[in-house]
Amino acid sequence: MVRLVLRRLLLVVPVLFGLLVLVFVLTRIVPADPAAMLAGEQATPDRIAILRSELGLDQPLWVQFWRYLAQVAAGDFGTSLYTHRAVVLDLAEKLPATLELALATMTLAIGLGVPLGVIAAVNHNRWLDQVIRLSTIAGLAIASFWLAIMLQLAFSMWLEWLPLRGRIASGVPPPPITWTGMYTLDYVVAGEFGRALHAASHLVLPSVTLALPATATIARFMRSSVIETMQKDFVAWERASGYPWRVIVWRYALRNSLSATVTQIGLLFGLFLSGSVVVEAVFGWPGLGDYLFNALLISDYQPILAATLLIRAVYALVNIAVDIAQAVIDPRVAEQV
């Protein structure tokens, strides 16, 4: 197992370096000039040229890359051209917000998707299976921005059960001490349970919006895996041996069916890290997606590079966790390494 983890960790290094090169080159070849954006609409070419020189953007690409590499190696991910804030500080705020939302979403999606998939499989081709299949197709088909607005209308405007947007209400102080950066957890650690519930209530609508398609994906993967497992010889043997049906399904068949679903969960987590821009915008959730999107709009290179690397690094770590989970579920995986 240790070998597996080490090997996966070592592979992350070249992947991150390759990504760094790729994103660096892509940001530079896209026809957008940060100096011109910064200089403003009225700036004349000579003024833009001076600014470009001050920012080092007039240097050859390899010189710029080398400088950036030296900077990153020293643990400095630069500062934003506009806010003049260290990008690391921004990321330290945004990543926990995104992780909090992604974890809430995954909890919902796994908590619903796995049982639904199993129920659909054991009721294969019966009405319950049909209902779950239709629901999951609908879940995949609904556009997240539409669902987000519908949920806001229903639960914030008409019923007034849940907040419309944001991580906490305006005027509410954030947790006194940052332990994880995830407000709900930090309030709990600080013993402020009322505020923890308040923060959790803000999580409900965005996480449900994101969880719906993820639940559908997990349920569909789970269903086909369980159906396949249920047709295997060991299940027939267990049934013949008189094992209770529930034990066969939830203890043996489920564990043998989890492999593909766990891989899918890892991929979905990666999507939530970078792909929830729309949901973050609709619900005013100040996460990484929103941050990256705003940096892209103005060609603010340093945040783009750092946020992309961070997302990929977290994604890699999640996939290592998935590999470990695979090895726990199926010890043959660890032995093959």
Next chain:
Amino acid sequence: MLRRNLLGLAGAGLAGAGTATVPLRVLRAQGGNPALLWGGSMSRTLDPHTVLDAPSGLTRSNLYDMLYVYGGTPVEPRPLLVKEMRASDSGLVFDFVLHEGVRFHDGTELTAEDVVYSFRRLLALRRGIAPAFQGVLVADKIEATGRHSVRMTLEQPFSPLFSCLPLVAIMNRRLMEANTVNNDWGEAWIAGNDAGSGPYRVVAGSFRALQALDMEAFPEYWRGWPHQRPIRQVICRPVSDDATRILAVERGDIDTTTGYVRPDVHDRLRRAPGVTLTEEPQLRTFLFRMHNGRAPFNNVDYRKAISHAFPYDVFIDRMLRGTAERNPGPLPLTLWGSPAGLEGYRHDLDAARRHLDAARRAGAPVDREITFTSLVGFDETDQAAQLLQAQLRRLGITMRITRALWANAVQMTQSEETSPDMWAHWASTYYIDPDNWTGTFYMRAALGSQRGSSWYRDDETDALLHRARTTLDRGDRQRLYEAASRRLVDQAVDVWIYNSRAYRAVRSRIRGYQPGYTGDDVDLRNLWIEA
């Protein structure tokens, strides 16, 4: 059952959080006097010298004082920090005498040294309004001639000077110098702080770029407070999504939206209880830029054909639901310098065909496919482009629509080679003077800047605009701008479409609301909250 549980959960949350968590609508029901919740856009930085977008107006005009501010109808620059001004006959030397007793937020007095520092900083950073002063104002010719008197000596006469002064925030020199690192003019520090003397000050540590800012009233503000119940705290929490912003103002989660409310929700907001939809005249024109330096656009008849092809009324009345006003020339019709009775171009395909034939006879390659660049995230530019495309097809002109991010469009327009044939552009107000819409767009000096992306070169227009920029007499300037405007329209340099009206939803409990002049420069000092 579910509803009861959820309400219980929310109740528990509120109880634990204390009064600070109580939503605005609950406080209002309890007769409380909460802060103003500003839901409009926010800038990426609080530095008043480096950014000149609409959202930065809110912080610039409320955290800082300027030598002059805009005011009145029609709008004019009016003295604010300046008590007295003397100008030399040459129009090159200006002596300003400042009000005494003006205090910055840290209690130090605002003096001439602060004014000199602020202008020198602006010129050194070369951003914001600084390009307007290029070739006009140099750092060592701004001097303190006394504790409260400043002299500016211009390099050449520059009539829009006073229109530019409201954009120059006066900063606390000592505070800025104390926070300067590596000769950065305090840029890193000021991005999240303030060094002003305005009616509001930043609550320390509250600024998060594009996300959050808390401001509190500065009780010792030198001009005092006009109302007994002024707004003591302003909580800026921008809502980036259009639909959520509308729901938030209806719900009372925010008190104001941005100045852009989509036309399709105007009726809904007018019916919404507790919400007022304000209509604000603007000086922000929408136009199609044409590349006058490239064939066939270098042929005036071809440009006239394009100008006649666009269905202005359909676009304004149907697509924009009448929320803008037709503006047939480069200057907003409501601004001085715009010629009376200027008609411009109407949608007339027969006239377009005649001009197209004339262009063809003159050898212009009218059959060439042309490109139009619309802006990603601005659906209106796509709609306008598609309307034009449909009409041009009827004339036998093929137009391809490409889309670009704003950042890409900025890059493209810097070079004559990469500039698109046509693109959609809003001409925003940086300073309220005809020069903002003509000099910075159509003089040769503008070539290579985004504003000069028509690649228009005309000696006579250049001469008219140069004289208008350097002539001191207002009447003469007006005549020169009128002549320049007529000439630009005669030559169909661009397709000028409309002048905007801003619509902002404001909660009815907010009283005294008056729109800003250049964006979000709303004077919060004049607002109060209804008891």
